[in-house]
Amino acid sequence: MQTTRLYRDGHRVGGEHSLTNLVEHRASEDCTVWVDLTLDEEDALDELASLLELHQLAVEDARSHLERPRLARFDSHLLLTLSSSHCDEQGDVTISRLTAFILPGILITVHEAGFPIESVAKRLDENEELSAYRVPWLVWALLDVVVDSHTDSVERLDEVIEALSDGLFSERPDTSEVQRRAFTLRRSVSKLRHATLPLKEVITLLIHQGEEKVAPELHPYFADVGDHAALAADWSETLAEHISTAIETSIALQGNKMNEIMKKVTGWAAIIAVPTAITGFFGMNVDFPGHNEVEGLIASVSLVIGSSVVLYLVFKRRDWL
Template structure:
């Protein structure tokens, strides 16, 4: 069911009224209307478009979805595309929710593709900052953007925590090469996806703050500046985390190479030690007379040589940290 609200002079005066009554509320110049449509069909979306005179291209973008974060300007209204994000910690995947908004001087219409993004937090933000609604539709839009950007920031923070755990796993005494490699690629994929969502928001918020848009009054400008600051911080944090994941992948490969060198060095050292008794027993196994041939003294001499030479090699390799 569509959700609706009406504000007059900064006070909430109506809620959950039918969509076809939107135009009646907007006849009052002091009225400010919000309409939310979740997974609407084309007929329902067209009804709102007819009520508010929305541009056909903007309606088409909202119906088709899969838009990049942007702010398009049309005659009489603006069209916003944005995404909510949430990190699934177990799988490392980023769950996104697409949301569109038609912005007129007296109305805000949000269109969601599904229930992945709940508007309860937005409504709470509006109720907590009820004194701002008297400054127009910019106040409602600020509440929506503030919740979206806070979600971006929370996702970046969750990714940071996961990468820190990955670093601990990387330098664990027990090798976790496969786990580190798989988790690194999962987190890197989520970071690339998050970057596509967060990076364009700088342009969106910056455009809204321009005076020629007429959406943000002087009273609301500090609030939008705060949102813009959070967008910049989320963007910079995402970029640094992406570089950090690449560093972890490279470090993991380096550690694997070092571990392989150590194993090769140890195997070679043991092979050298084993080669000594093999050579001595092979020498004494010849069918030719030699000192001690056919006597117990020959056996004792060969055993003594094997023990002394093998021990000397072991101590030498151990001193050089090859074993």
Template sequence: MTDVRGRVWRDGKPQDDFEFSAISDYLAEPEALVWCDIYDPDHAILKDLATELDLDSWAVEDAIAEAERTKAAVYRSHTFFTVYAVEVKDPPPDDDSESGLEIHRISGFVLPRGLITVRLSPNFDIEAISQRFDELGGQEHGVGSLVHGLLDVVVDSHFDAVQSLDDSIEAVEDDLFEQNARKSLQRKTFRLRKDLVELRRVVLPMREVVNSIQHRRLDAKTSPELDPLYADLYDHVLRASEWTESLRDMITTVFETNLSLQDARLNTVMKKLTGWAAIIAVPTAITGFYGQNVAYPGIETVGGFITSTSIIVVMVLVLYWMFKRRDWL
């Protein structure tokens, strides 16, 4: 079901008269700034809005299409972008095969005096963006301040997700040498690798989005006071990207180390089995004479039995001592 909400500012001050049907009127006011958020839009409603606000038809299709990549595109009358916020599930799932991250897509149409956001995910906390607008203030600087507030919330969610994956990978590293945790270790590692791949798909392209918005003025009235804020935002995006890349190296190291430990354990098992096989072969070789139809010293005598038994015990002890000394057992 389509849900619409929004806010209006005049001269940088919030107002209480937002109505969806009056968006074009707000945009026509020279001192007004408007934000409208549309959740799960009906295609007809969005198409009518696009006609009213002169939005590009391809951008409108991208806003509601499935599996769109993170991007920013500049059109004649507006700028369109698609970004993904990431939420860490709290509490984390009990099943190691279930992802601990939830991804929400947000598309935006940036107009000279307004920002229209389109969401398809019902679980994204849109109030966090509205609160960030109030925390950052600066609505007198134009629509660029709204776009910055939205992207700032998205990038902060990336940091939370990266931090969560970092903690999970460190926990897996601790479990590498724990005997009891080996069975679930491979499943955890595989799940973390999948989460990391999914996170990289939404984090890395953010550099292009922020860079495009930062270096291409959203409209002629964008205030230069926002340049330091966008530069700081771009720095945060770079840090999140670099952190994500370092996590890929970490999880790869964990995966390879786990394989190496498995090979080492297999070699240890084979070494012990070989040692015990050699020890068992001694009594087999000696007592095998009893099954042969040939005469040998001590046959059918108590002394021969004692001699054979003594040889078995001595050779077994010698082999055991030699293998133990070489750490084969």
């Protein structure tokens, strides 16, 4: 759904505003315009592209689903691509893109359905006293919401990964399930890394290359967003290492468990082999002392039981069983 906002002299101007009227207002030094579109509002985007002479490649990028976070310069405007993230309770991360056309006096955003655009509007309402700083203020609100979404996602992922790591050492871990979840979480972390790693550079470029110079009063706000973006990026790198460690630990534990099983099987095989050898000896078709006599039966049974008990005690003492 199309959203339009007009700010004049630091206050929001209510009412409905046509795209043509908004484009005319953006030329005024005391006006700031924000137009937000969804990807399916192609006619409105084409109209704005015509009114503002937006570059064709920039418009194509806004309709693409494959762009990574970046800042691109065109003759008449800057093109900012951002991605927000959402992590559910299972650790599955969903990425939603937004593309922003940054021009003097006007910001145009085109977002996917999952992007938290309502949070951006709320952030603007909460900080309307900064509206005198025009488009950089709008861009800051966008960045702040995006970085907050990444921070929430890495926190949730951290909790899920910690729970997964704790489950590795449970009494009977489901190895296949642990590995499946670990690989799923690794994909989620990879998505977060691609969304967060370029943000620090993007924020730096915005401060120094914006169409409208960022006022010194806004520098602390951009610096704060940049710090949080760097934290989210570093945290995502750490989570990637934790996932790799969890997968390696799971494989190592599985190997150790297999070794324990093989050791026990070998121990029991050794215990069984000795009675087999004894009964084989007493089962020979030759005469020997005690052959076909009760004494021979007692001797063979005693040897079987005695050797089995001795081997069992020796193996048990050495933790082979």
